[in-house]
Amino acid sequence: MRRIPPIVIAVAFVMLLGLVPARWVAPWSSDLSAVVWVPLSPLAHAGTSIRLWLRPGNAASREADASVVEERDRYRGLWHAEQIKVQELEKRLRAYEVAAKTSRGGDAKFAAASVLTRSASGGGFALKLNCGSRQGIAAGDVVLFGGDAIAGRIAPDVGNVTSTVMSVADRASGRVDAYITPAAQEGAKRTEPISVQIVPDGRGQLRADIDLGSAVAAGDMVRVRDPAWPQGAQGMRIGVVREVRRKDAQPLRGEAIIDPVVDGSSVGEVVVRVSNGGTP
Amino acid sequence: MRWPTALVVLLAALVADVSFMGVLELGGVTPRLVCVAVAFAAMQAEPGAARWYAMLAGLLVDLSEPSMAGPRAPLYLIAPWTLGVFFGAEAVLSLRGIVVRKNPLAVGVLAGVLTLSAGLFWTAWWALRSWYPDSPAPWGTGSALGEFGRQLLTAISTGVCAVPVGWLLLRSGGMWGFPSVISRQRGGGQARIIRE
Numbered sequence: 317m318r319r320i321p322p323i324v325i326a327v328a329f330v331m332l333l334g335l336v337p338a339r340w341v342a343p344w345s346s347d348l349s350a351v352v353w354v355p356l357s358p359l360a361h362a363g364t365s366i367r368l369w370l371r372p373g374n375a376a377s378r379e380a381d382a383s384v385v386e387e388r389d390r391y392r393g394l395w396h397a398e399q400i401k402v403q404e405l406e407k408r409l410r411a412y413e414v415a416a417k418t419s420r421g422g423d424a425k426f427a428a429a430s431v432l433t434r435s436a437s438g439g440g441f442a443l444k445l446n447c448g449s450r451q452g453i454a455a456g457d458v459v460l461f462g463g464d465a466i467a468g469r470i471a472p473d474v475g476n477v478t479s480t481v482m483s484v485a486d487r488a489s490g491r492v493d494a495y496i497t498p499a500a501q502e503g504a505k506r507t508e509p510i511s512v513q514i515v516p517d518g519r520g521q522l523r524a525d526i527d528l529g530s531a532v533a534a535g536d537m538v539r540v541r542d543p544a545w546p547q548g549a550q551g552m553r554i555g556v557v558r559e560v561r562r563k564d565a566q567p568l569r570g571e572a573i574i575d576p577v578v579d580g581s582s583v584g585e586v587v588v589r590v591s592n593g594g595t596p
Numbered sequence: 597m598r599w600p601t602a603l604v605v606l607l608a609a610l611v612a613d614v615s616f617m618g619v620l621e622l623g624g625v626t627p628r629l630v631c632v633a634v635a636f637a638a639m640q641a642e643p644g645a646a647r648w649y650a651m652l653a654g655l656l657v658d659l660s661e662p663s664m665a666g667p668r669a670p671l672y673l674i675a676p677w678t679l680g681v682f683f684g685a686e687a688v689l690s691l692r693g694i695v696v697r698k699n700p701l702a703v704g705v706l707a708g709v710l711t712l713s714a715g716l717f718w719t720a721w722w723a724l725r726s727w728y729p730d731s732p733a734p735w736g737t738g739s740a741l742g743e744f745g746r747q748l749l750t751a752i753s754t755g756v757c758a759v760p761v762g763w764l765l766l767r768s769g770g771m772w773g774f775p776s777v778i779s780r781q782r783g784g785g786q787a788r789i790i791r792e
Contacts, residue, residue, distance in 0.1 A: 334675020
């Protein structure tokens with residue numbers, strides 16, 4: 317009887333692996349990937365640093381005082397979050413309710429993380445970080461970049477020392493409740509936000525249905541206001557309106573095309589908002 | 597083929613692909629050094645070693661590029677790149693007889709062929725997998741044809757990048773321990789191979 321070559325057996329085995337349902341493969345292949353990448357992570361970190369040094373991603377990183385800009389953005393995000401809280405409190409006062417909850421964000425802490433690898437996923441990007449459950453990171457935690465810009469959320473199956481960020485443009489992120497602040501009102505004491513629901517279009521952008529008569533225009537900032545997201549993410553930037561156009565299917569309605577505020581190719585260091593009270 | 601050398605080159609190419617090669621990104625298209633390393637090995641090494649090397653390279657790429665599965669979990673699916681690079685190496689093995697193996701341009705052309713074959717297989721495999729409810733295709737709502745167009749551009753950029761990289765690899769040919777074909781016994785169809 318003729319002996320089957322080992323390479324043929326290997327190919328057949330891999331084909332079989334590639335056809336089994338994801339729930340059978342995902343648990344152990346994630347662990348295998350983590351094991352493979354443990355010794356390679358320092359090299360990948362160095363490679364990413366060199367890439368960002370050679371090709372900086374955004375204007376802010378070229379500024380001499382980027383840290384000041386980052387600080388400004390962080391406080392601006394907090395200010396927007398406070399604005400939302402004020403509006404909620406006003407609503408409660410009108411209804412003669414007592415605002416019992418006064419602290420936002422709970423005891424959330426921040427964990428700095430470096431990006432090890434980057435890959436395209438679901439129309440957005442997936443970033444592998446060098447921190448995991450050992451640093452208190454859990455699935456659903458919000459990942460910030462440059463102060464108040466949301467890069468995405470931590471995907472399930474967090475490893476001990478690694479985790480994966482699913483970008484806001486990933487189709488799997490689903491719908492997000494948000495609001496658009498006209499650019500002219502950025503920094504104003506009282507703003508008139510326009511509530512929208514944004515949906516990833518699977519091509520790297522977000523879309524939102526709007527009223528054609530609304531004041532939304534290119535350059536307006538989009539911020540999160542979604543009860544399903546952690547309290548600490550409310551008011552953070554998620555995108556910038558690229559253009560507003562009439563919907564072909566519904567000519568009386570408009571559609572805002574939104575670019576995610578974080579470009580995956582320019583991210584080297586991020587901050588994870590640890591919302592479960594862990595110890596980063 | 598000396599495996600320690602081949603593995604070092606493969607790991608270096610893999611790390612560069614996921615971290616550094618973004619510096620050469622143009623319009624969302626990034627060259628793949630792993631494909632260059634595999635194409636170079638498939639041009640020079642024994643077919644058996646080249647096939648195992650290609651499978652290993654594809655496996656490492658599969659373990660480096662997650663796709664977000666249905667329930668928002670990162671899915672490292674083993675097969676699309678593993679088999680794609682393997683079949684790409686098969687294409688190189690069948691074409692290497694008609695090129696000048698010591699020419700960097702040949703490395704560039706065959707690296708492009710390998711990347712295109714692997715990309716075609718990867719796209720086809722994910723198109724097949726996207727029928728599963730828990731495995732949406734990595735290209736989102738775009739079409740498989742559009743994704744294949746992107747893979748074609750990746751193959752072209754890899755081929756261009758492979759020319760200088762291939763020149764460097766050819767210069768390091770002695771470290772790889774490739775066999776050198778001195779003569780062929782035409783009667784039996786067997787090549788007599790001795791080491792350099």
